[in-house]
Amino acid sequence: MNKKLFLYCDNQMNADERKKFEEELKTDPALQAQYNNYLGNIKKLRKYNSVELNEKYFVNAVPVMHGRIESSKHFSLLSPKFGLALSSMTAVLLVFLMFFGKTTDNTIKLEKSLKGLSTEEISNVLDTYSKNESQLDKTIQVAEIVGDSGVINAVGDRLASEIIPNNEQLTALESSESYEYLTGSINEKEADIVYNEIIKKEFFKGK
Amino acid sequence: MPNNEEDVQYINRFLEGDEAAFNKLAEKYRQKIYWHARRMTGSHIDADEIVQEVLLVLYRKLKDFKFKSSLYTWIYKITSTRCLNYLSRQKVRRFLSLDEPEILNIKDNYDVLKNIEDKDKLAKLDQILKILPAKQRQIFILRNFEEMSYEEIAAVTGKSVGGMKANYFHALNKVMEKMNE
Numbered sequence: 001m002n003k004k005l006f007l008y009c010d011n012q013m014n015a016d017e018r019k020k021f022e023e024e025l026k027t028d029p030a031l032q033a034q035y036n037n038y039l040g041n042i043k044k045l046r047k048y049n050s051v052e053l054n055e056k057y058f059v060n061a062v063p064v065m066h067g068r069i070e071s072s073k074h075f076s077l078l079s080p081k082f083g084l085a086l087s088s089m090t091a092v093l094l095v096f097l098m099f100f101g102k103t104t105d106n107t108i109k110l111e112k113s114l115k116g117l118s119t120e121e122i123s124n125v126l127d128t129y130s131k132n133e134s135q136l137d138k139t140i141q142v143a144e145i146v147g148d149s150g151v152i153n154a155v156g157d158r159l160a161s162e163i164i165p166n167n168e169q170l171t172a173l174e175s176s177e178s179y180e181y182l183t184g185s186i187n188e189k190e191a192d193i194v195y196n197e198i199i200k201k202e203f204f205k206g207k
Numbered sequence: 208m209p210n211n212e213e214d215v216q217y218i219n220r221f222l223e224g225d226e227a228a229f230n231k232l233a234e235k236y237r238q239k240i241y242w243h244a245r246r247m248t249g250s251h252i253d254a255d256e257i258v259q260e261v262l263l264v265l266y267r268k269l270k271d272f273k274f275k276s277s278l279y280t281w282i283y284k285i286t287s288t289r290c291l292n293y294l295s296r297q298k299v300r301r302f303l304s305l306d307e308p309e310i311l312n313i314k315d316n317y318d319v320l321k322n323i324e325d326k327d328k329l330a331k332l333d334q335i336l337k338i339l340p341a342k343q344r345q346i347f348i349l350r351n352f353e354e355m356s357y358e359e360i361a362a363v364t365g366k367s368v369g370g371m372k373a374n375y376f377h378a379l380n381k382v383m384e385k386m387n388e
Contacts, residue, residue: 001380010379012372041386042351048332049352051325057255058241062233065262 005034214278222270229269232278233262239353240286246348247290247341248297249333251319257289264289276362283353283363287345294341338385343378350375 007013008021025031214235220228237258244257264285272281320326336344342364349355349363350371357368357375364371 001376001383003376006376006379010372010375037387038383041383044386045332045335045351045382048328048335051329052321053238054319054321057319058234058237061237061241061258061262062230065233065259065266068259068263069266 001038002031002034005031005038009035009038211278215274218269218272218278229266232265236279236282237262240282243283243286243348243353244290245329246332246336246352247287247344248293249337253293253297257286257293260289261286280359280362283349283355284365287349287363291341291345335382335385338381339378343374343381346371346374347378347382351379 004021004024008018013021025035214232217228217232221232240261241254241258244254244261245251248254248257261282265282272278276284320329336348339347345364346360349360350357355363357371360371361368
């Protein structure tokens, strides 16, 4: 879209500029066509956006919220009871994952990127991946066991705040040439080895 | 945008313990919250969840509202943050394949729209908005559907007016390209 046309349509021109542009619009068929195209598309967007709602949904929104407030009074995220329950469940899950954890398709996909990198690069990537994936698994499983959507969201918020920056790093890694080259060049057995390294690194770190 | 006198009255009454005043505020803004969330996420179920989150935040934090901005701006700020947070979570889950595409489709079978024609229209809108990165989508929706000024959008997003204008230009270009396909 022509920048001047944008400024005109977006009301960012002063009176003189608008007048000058309107003159130009009259004499330039290509610009006129762009302008008509813009108007047509905006009209379509408005049409797509004008939909009729079932009012019953909105009537229920406030009572549902009050219901949530009531239930949250009985089970506060900040209560020592919840803290204890969460940490106990996390501990159980950690033990479970340590002894019964299996290689998943996700893990294989993630670890495919590791082959061929230098020791230092592998160490960096392992740190990032193991941190992300184990955190994600633990958090999601805990949330699912608790089974309360409020808890799932609260945990999810915390998870997002912890993971997003690392995920951006992962995206950067994925878009690098080495990732493109390495993806697909590892078999499941090799992926298993890398996966076990990650588990070891995560659960026995600092010991 | 200055504070609406009616809003100020409701807030004061609520802070004095009148629960009905909060319900009035919620009734007034719930559709705006829903539609912003719906356009941002493209899903009824997720928008519904965001409506609940935002109403809860309002209920709990209204006592901290300092009247420095309008309630309207504050509500959009909370809604926008929740939407971006939701989209970030969704991105992580998709990256790690925790949300299967089939499950995501099933989630949207239930809806609040009255007829098939409306569902079709909204599906088209979702397809168009989906091409925009989350933050551009946010600006595009606020500017184009909520008809906010750049100053209001800047107050909601906490970014500069200049940045908003540039982002809206890029978003509009992408939308036009998509619609001309």
